Amino acid sequence: MLNELSIKNFAIIDELRVTFGEGLNVISGETGAGKSIIIGAVSLLLGDRATADMIRSQADTAAVEAVFDISANTPLQEKVTAMGFTQEEDLIIRRVISRSGKNRAFINGQSATLANLSTVSELLINICGQHEHQVILNAENHIDILDEFGDCLPQRTTYEEQYHQFLRVKSEIERLKDLNRSREEKADLYKFQLKEILDIDPQPAEDTTLADEKKALVNAQKLTDCAHQAYDLLYGDKDCAMVKLKEAGHQIAEIKKIDPRLNIADADLEGGIIAFQEAALTLRDYLKNVYFDENRLAAINDRLESLNRLKRKHGGTIDAVLNKKQEIEASLQTVFSLEAELEKLYQEEVQIRAGLKKEAGKLSRKRQGAATKLAEAVDREIRALNMPHASFDVAFKKADDDGPESFGPKGVDDIEFYFSANKGEESRPLNRVASGGELSRIILALKNVLSRTGSVSSVVFDEVDNGIGGAVAEIVGRKLKEVSAHHQVICITHLPQIACYGDKHMYVAKKIVKGRTVTSVEELAEDQKIEEISRMLGGVSVTRTTREHAREMMMNAQSLPVKKGERNVEKSAH
Numbered sequence: 001m002l003n004e005l006s007i008k009n010f011a012i013i014d015e016l017r018v019t020f021g022e023g024l025n026v027i028s029g030e031t032g033a034g035k036s037i038i039i040g041a042v043s044l045l046l047g048d049r050a051t052a053d054m055i056r057s058q059a060d061t062a063a064v065e066a067v068f069d070i071s072a073n074t075p076l077q078e079k080v081t082a083m084g085f086t087q088e089e090d091l092i093i094r095r096v097i098s099r100s101g102k103n104r105a106f107i108n109g110q111s112a113t114l115a116n117l118s119t120v121s122e123l124l125i126n127i128c129g130q131h132e133h134q135v136i137l138n139a140e141n142h143i144d145i146l147d148e149f150g151d152c153l154p155q156r157t158t159y160e161e162q163y164h165q166f167l168r169v170k171s172e173i174e175r176l177k178d179l180n181r182s183r184e185e186k187a188d189l190y191k192f193q194l195k196e197i198l199d200i201d202p203q204p205a206e207d208t209t210l211a212d213e214k215k216a217l218v219n220a221q222k223l224t225d226c227a228h229q230a231y232d233l234l235y236g237d238k239d240c241a242m243v244k245l246k247e248a249g250h251q252i253a254e255i256k257k258i259d260p261r262l263n264i265a266d267a268d269l270e271g272g273i274i275a276f277q278e279a280a281l282t283l284r285d286y287l288k289n290v291y292f293d294e295n296r297l298a299a300i301n302d303r304l305e306s307l308n309r310l311k312r313k314h315g316g317t318i319d320a321v322l323n324k325k326q327e328i329e330a331s332l333q334t335v336f337s338l339e340a341e342l343e344k345l346y347q348e349e350v351q352i353r354a355g356l357k358k359e360a361g362k363l364s365r366k367r368q369g370a371a372t373k374l375a376e377a378v379d380r381e382i383r384a385l386n387m388p389h390a391s392f393d394v395a396f397k398k399a400d401d402d403g404p405e406s407f408g409p410k411g412v413d414d415i416e417f418y419f420s421a422n423k424g425e426e427s428r429p430l431n432r433v434a435s436g437g438e439l440s441r442i443i444l445a446l447k448n449v450l451s452r453t454g455s456v457s458s459v460v461f462d463e464v465d466n467g468i469g470g471a472v473a474e475i476v477g478r479k480l481k482e483v484s485a486h487h488q489v490i491c492i493t494h495l496p497q498i499a500c501y502g503d504k505h506m507y508v509a510k511k512i513v514k515g516r517t518v519t520s521v522e523e524l525a526e527d528q529k530i531e532e533i534s535r536m537l538g539g540v541s542v543t544r545t546t547r548e549h550a551r552e553m554m555m556n557a558q559s560l561p562v563k564k565g566e567r568n569v570e571k572s573a574h
Contacts, residue, residue: 001488002125002458004067009059011037013519018506024484026502027492028532033508034519035492039127039462046121047114050097065094068124073457076123085110125458128443136443137431143415146394149450150370152363159359159411166352173345180338187335194328200306202318207307214300220292227287235280242276360412367413381445386472389423440464444476448483459483461491465498473497481560496536500557505529529554
């Protein structure tokens with residue numbers, strides 16, 4: 001339930017705080033005073049798009065905040081918690097609009113997204129205005145309205161799970177069928193690619209090994225010269241390192257004969273001599289294998305070119321080529337096993353289709369029963385709304401159950417609401433026959449019927465009195481009063497026949513303060529309600545007779561028996 005709404009610098013509203021109550025909350029006032037702006041502010045809290053032109057002139061930001069009592073709304077509490085917001089008995093939603101474009105939203109003081117606001121609003125409040133008319137007139141929404149009324153959504157969820165599985169299998173079948181149609185062409189391509197790799201037969205890191213060998217061949221003369229020089233310096237020359245090292249050993253031995261304090265071990269010198277000898281022998285063996293082989297260089301170049309060609313085609317590295325080889329072999333295996341896979345998928349499709357058809361049939365039968373009840377309930381409501389010969393029907397259009405086109409995301413049913421306003425006239429689609437006044441009453445009738453099954457705690461009616469007046473307006477007022485037994489109702493109206501049923505009446509006025517328009521909202525006491533209803537009845541000139549008439553209307557309206565809290569009792573029983 002919406003407890004409190006605060007608005008600052010929004011449209012022509014400077015600063016406003018409105019408190020709502022249970023039952024029927026009526027908002028009235030002069031045209032242009034800002035009544036619909038209040039509804040616009042609530043819409044903003046529910047995720048509607050915000051623009052800078054909503055901000056009051058000369059202000060940089062606008063802010064709207066609402067406090068909702070959700071202590072009795074367990075599904076909403078669970079949803080708020082699941083989204084990561086703090087759970088409290090009150091739900092506080094705040095929206096800030098900035099001219100800089102940095103708009104922000106908050107739920108219980110925590111930053112929120114517009115998607116969060118939209119999700120919360122599904123269980124929080126419903127605004128029935130021009131947008132609601134469009135929703136009702138759009139035939140695509142009729143199946144959703146029926147499913148909500150008939151408690152078909154759990155059954156539809158079961159169907160949808162199987163439907164998505166059905167789509168997945170069909171998509172895989174089409175993919176494999178497409179692959180099968182071009183199987184020979186694809187197989188030839190795979191075989192050609194595989195043969196090219198197998199003919200060259202690249203080995204891991206082969207290109208690196210060959211590049212190192214090529215570098216050695218190209219530099220063979222330099223390697224030979226360096227090796228010869230190193231060998232001579234170590235071992236070959238008469239003044240080589242070996243000779244000098246042995247001479248150094250003799251000198252150290254002479255020193256140690258005279259002065260044993262010299263701490264150089266004989267083994268260290270011997271180890272150095274052995275190391276030099278081994279290095280020299282390694283260089284000698286190396287020289288035997290260093291030579292320039294023109295034929296070998298040409299062979300390496302040819303091999304590297306073949307490997308590079310494969311690398312350019314298949315990823316740039318030998319590892320990528322080898323991975324491509326594995327992929328091609330796997331693809332060839334897939335091509336060769338397509339028929340077996342398709343046959344398996346065909347069998348799976350038959351099983352899923354049978355289960356889907358069964359679920360669709362159960363869902364359709366439940367909808368048929370719900371449609372009969374909805375039509376009967378709406379008929380009773382619209383006839384009570386001074387349309388004694390009107391009729392409301394739920395039309396089912398169903399495709400061939402065995403055709404693949406029959407299954408849709410919501411079942412096999414194509415549902416549309418039909419309406420006939422006068423006796424003897426054939427029913428036609430609702431969006432082609434209903435006038436403005438008739439549509440307002442149909443929407444009210446639907447809301448009254450759906451209020452016993454709907455999940456939102458508050459319903460806002462804007463423009464509900466469009467195209468009606470007199471006795472019909474009084475009946476509409478009664479119906480709004482009935483809806484308020486199951487929901488908090490907030491209704492903007494210009495008609496006294498509706499306003500007199502309000503449990504709480506608020507008057508919206510605007511005045512000029514320091515050269516600027518300011519909107520205010522005042523909750524009316526009993527005597528003020530009479531004055532406002534008198535104004536609505538008589539216009540500018542309000543007489544004693546008008547006031548007596550207003551007082552009588554209010555007494556009659558307040559004597560209407562309404563069972564408060566009936567919906568909550570029913571819901572808790574389940």
